[in-house]
Amino acid sequence: xxxxxxxxxxxxxxxxxxxxxxxxxxxxxxxxxxxxxxxxxxxxxxxxxxxxxxxxxxxxxxxxxxxxxxxxxxxxxxxxxxxxxxxxxxxxxxxxxxxxxxxxxxxxxxxxxxxxxxxxxxxxxxxxxxxxxxxxxxxxxxxxxxxxxxxxxxxxxxxxxxxxxxxxxxxxxxxxxxxxxxxxxxxxxx
Amino acid sequence: xxxxxxxxxxxxxxxxxxxxxxxxxxxxxxxxxxxxxxxxxxxxxxxxxxxxxxxxxxxxxxxxxxxxxxxxxxxxxxxxxxxxxxxxxxxxxxxxxxxxxxxxxxxxxxxxxxxxxxxxxxxxxxxxxxxxxxxxxxxxxxxxxxxxxxxxxxxxxxxxxxxxxxxxxxxxxxxxxxxxxxxxxxxxxxxxxxxxxx
Numbered sequence: 482x483x484x485x486x487x488x489x490x491x492x493x494x495x496x497x498x499x500x501x502x503x504x505x506x507x508x509x510x511x512x513x514x515x516x517x518x519x520x521x522x523x524x525x526x527x528x529x530x531x532x533x534x535x536x537x538x539x540x541x542x543x544x545x546x547x548x549x550x551x552x553x554x555x556x557x558x559x560x561x562x563x564x565x566x567x568x569x570x571x572x573x574x575x576x577x578x579x580x581x582x583x584x585x586x587x588x589x590x591x592x593x594x595x596x597x598x599x600x601x602x603x604x605x606x607x608x609x610x611x612x613x614x615x616x617x618x619x620x621x622x623x624x625x626x627x628x629x630x631x632x633x634x635x636x637x638x639x640x641x642x643x644x645x646x647x648x649x650x651x652x653x654x655x656x657x658x659x660x661x662x663x664x665x666x667x668x669x670x671x
Numbered sequence: 672x673x674x675x676x677x678x679x680x681x682x683x684x685x686x687x688x689x690x691x692x693x694x695x696x697x698x699x700x701x702x703x704x705x706x707x708x709x710x711x712x713x714x715x716x717x718x719x720x721x722x723x724x725x726x727x728x729x730x731x732x733x734x735x736x737x738x739x740x741x742x743x744x745x746x747x748x749x750x751x752x753x754x755x756x757x758x759x760x761x762x763x764x765x766x767x768x769x770x771x772x773x774x775x776x777x778x779x780x781x782x783x784x785x786x787x788x789x790x791x792x793x794x795x796x797x798x799x800x801x802x803x804x805x806x807x808x809x810x811x812x813x814x815x816x817x818x819x820x821x822x823x824x825x826x827x828x829x830x831x832x833x834x835x836x837x838x839x840x841x842x843x844x845x846x847x848x849x850x851x852x853x854x855x856x857x858x859x860x861x862x863x864x865x866x867x868x869x
Contacts (some may be wrong), residue, residue: 489857491868492829494787496860498803498810499716499830501782502775504725512711517696521731649703654763 688748699739703732706749709831710756717760717819719773719811727763731756738848742749746840753841761819773811778803783862791867804866815843821856 535541559671684705690698710731715724735755742751782788782803791806814822823842827833828849835853839846861868 489861492792492857492861492864495791495864495867496825496829497785497787497805498782498807500712501778501785501788502715502807503779504715504721504776508795509707509711510724512725513700513709516703516732516736517700517730519729520696520699521737523733523737540728545836 684748685744686743688739688742691736699736702748706752707732710752713753713774713826713831714756714760716814716830717764717822719775719815721774721776723763723767723774726762726865727756727760731759734759750837750840754843757823757841761823763821773808773815775807775811780808782783809867813860816863817859821859823854823857824849824852825860829857 526537529537684702686700687702689703707728711724711728714727714731715721718724718727731752735752738755742748742753746754788803788806800868817825819843824838827838827841828835833841835846838849842849
């Protein structure tokens with residue numbers, strides 16, 4: 482017995498008490514049968530298809546409900562992102578008017594980002610917004626001397642308007658950048 | 672039960688294991704009866720809870736039967752079985768850490784006559800039975816304050832009497848780690864139980 486053993490001799494004798502702890506009577510008699518039952522249950526469990534095993538697990542119902550709810554939310558959001566009718570009506574009309582005036586095809590509009598918005602479309606939903614969405618393309622007559630600019634901003638729609646187009650205050654802002662000076666700079670048409 | 676006869680890797684046991692690997696439940700039943708007391712005792716000393724130890728013992732035997740085909744015989748069946756039990760118990764205890772409840776077993780009749788224990792308690796109280804129960808509770812509480820790894824080493828060595836090498840094989844560590852864990856765990860226990868060890 483080394484010095485380390487001597488140091489812990491009292492502890493070793495105290496730990497001997499643990500060897501006298503015994504389970505309830507009959508426990509070891511019943512345990513092999515419990516083990517056999519557990520093995521049979523395990524074999525039967527592993528023979529079942531995976532979805533039945535999944536369904537048998539506790540807590541699968543809340544998880545399924547949560548997954549369905551999440552799927553529903555994603556589905557609604559996806560539908561809203563694809564459906565043009567779900568987007569605000571005024572920006573769509575502005576885009577059409579911009580396409581008409583600038584000559585840019587409406588089909589070149591930025592791709593949808595989802596939730597009814599398009600790239601670069603921080604569009605005001607109100608016509609009196611201080612941050613209207615304006616086209617970055619120059620007017621078609623600006624660098625084409627032969628093409629005469631409109632005489633002035635007018636309340637008349639200069640070109641053919643799509644069905645249902647209505648003139649409104651928001652559209653007026655779209656034409657504010659057409660200065661009258663352009664009329665004097667532009668060469669006179671024969 | 673404390674004696675270290677874990678090297679029982681006789682031809683008879685190998686035959687039982689081979690039959691169990693073929694799905695013979697009778698053969699496996701024999702192995703269960705052979706090792707159930709020692710396995711249960713280890714798990715009980717680790718958990719200080721009879722119900723938890725009973726469930727863990729059953730689950731260990733079920734899992735061992737399922738994994739029996741992977742048993743190659745490199746180590747003895749007892750060592751292989753204990754590896755499963757050790758891993759399962761340590762995982763269980765790490766999950767149970769914040770709700771450690773004790774459910775202590777009764778002491779057998781021999782406890783009152785154990786000369787080591789009699790020497791410890793004789794000068795503390797004339798009511799030996801009450802004192803033994805109190806000592807049992809204090810001892811289990813002190814063991815529960817150790818980490819799972821330190822408690823496992825003390826249980827396997829100081830209570831169940833396994834050798835350092837056997838413990839190292841069961842816990843996937845080297846013998847030096849077993850020795851250092853044992854030394855540290857004993858120091859901790861001695862501090863926790865200082866009023867009983869004066």
